[in-house]
Amino acid sequence: MHKAAEPVQFDDFLLLIGKLNYTWTNxxxxxxxxxxxxxxxxxxxxxxxxxxxxxxRARIDMVERLSKLDRIDKVERDRMLALTRRIQSQSALRNRYNHCIYAFDSEGGNPRSILMRIADRKDRLMMGQVNDLDAAAASDVEAAIAxxxxxxxxIWKAIGDFGYPH
Known part of the structure; x- marks a missing residue:
């Protein structure tokens, strides 16, 4: 039997998701x-x-494809591609909390997110991935925000360094 994860208040978690969405969109x-x-x-x-x-994904693809044009200097290209990789690396967590429903435990346990996505495998479907909304999940969201x-x-530094329109 494993120790239950440290609980987190659902309202606090929702505030974190709001901050994640604001930071992502910005x-x-x-x-x-x-x-x-x-x-x-x-x-x-x-x-x-x-x-x-x-x-x-389309917006990131646009930036990546423009970066790969022959006329773009290698230093500039590498910097843009590194930035888009970093953005993309945060998308899985953001998507997890933006494409889910929330479930509550009638016995007072941690609320959970249930991913509303179908994973189509060779011979079966997988759906409804469940994640506890606990202190570890909150920590992951805080790390993504940071x-x-x-x-x-x-990105702002690159905009200045390469003289892109403000």
């Missing part, structure tokens, strides 16, 4: 500047492109 919006700088567009046109690409804030700062 950081993702900086891709506008990267699209503008890499493509030679002004910020207004890059904003239209960003808003037309309706998924994070990393997104660091990515945000690093």
């Amino acid at each position: 950081t993702e919006s900086l891709l506008i500047h990267l699209i503008a700088g890499l493509s030679g567009m002004d910020k207004e046109v890059a904003t239209v492109v960003f808003l037309t690409l309706n998924t994070t 990393e997104l804030a660091a990515i945000n700062r690093d």
